[in-house]
Amino acid sequence: MTKRERRSFSKDFKEQVVQLHLAGKPRADIVREYDLTPSALDRWVRQHQSSGSFQEKDNRTPEETELIKLRKENQRLMMENDILKQAALIMGRK
Incomplete structure (x- = not known):
């Protein structure tokens, strides 16, 4: 096929x-x-x-809309966390 x-x-x-x-x-x-x-x-x-x-x-159902919103927020928070980890590593070396 x-x-x-x-x-x-x-x-x-x-x-x-x-x-x-x-x-x-x-x-x-x-x-x-x-x-x-x-x-x-x-x-x-x-x-x-x-x-x-x-x-x-x-x-979309309200649940689907909320899930999409929460996934976007989760992605943003993970990126912020990664940035803070990198900043902590840089500050720890000084």
Whole structure:
């Protein structure tokens, strides 16, 4: 099985495909006609129903948003800790 090149789709295209699905066109026909993966179509439909937006940041749960924030803060604190360790080593040599 060959790996498919990653493609990007416009918001308008996603909206049109979702509207076709909501109008009753079979999922298999949409996937075949537009050469999509079934998981991409399912994700677009789910995103459209939950928030009406296809942006990942608009479809995150509060827990996911908090986790991303905490990971960034943790990374920043680890960098600060490394800087302080290096400063302590330099000051200890003097």
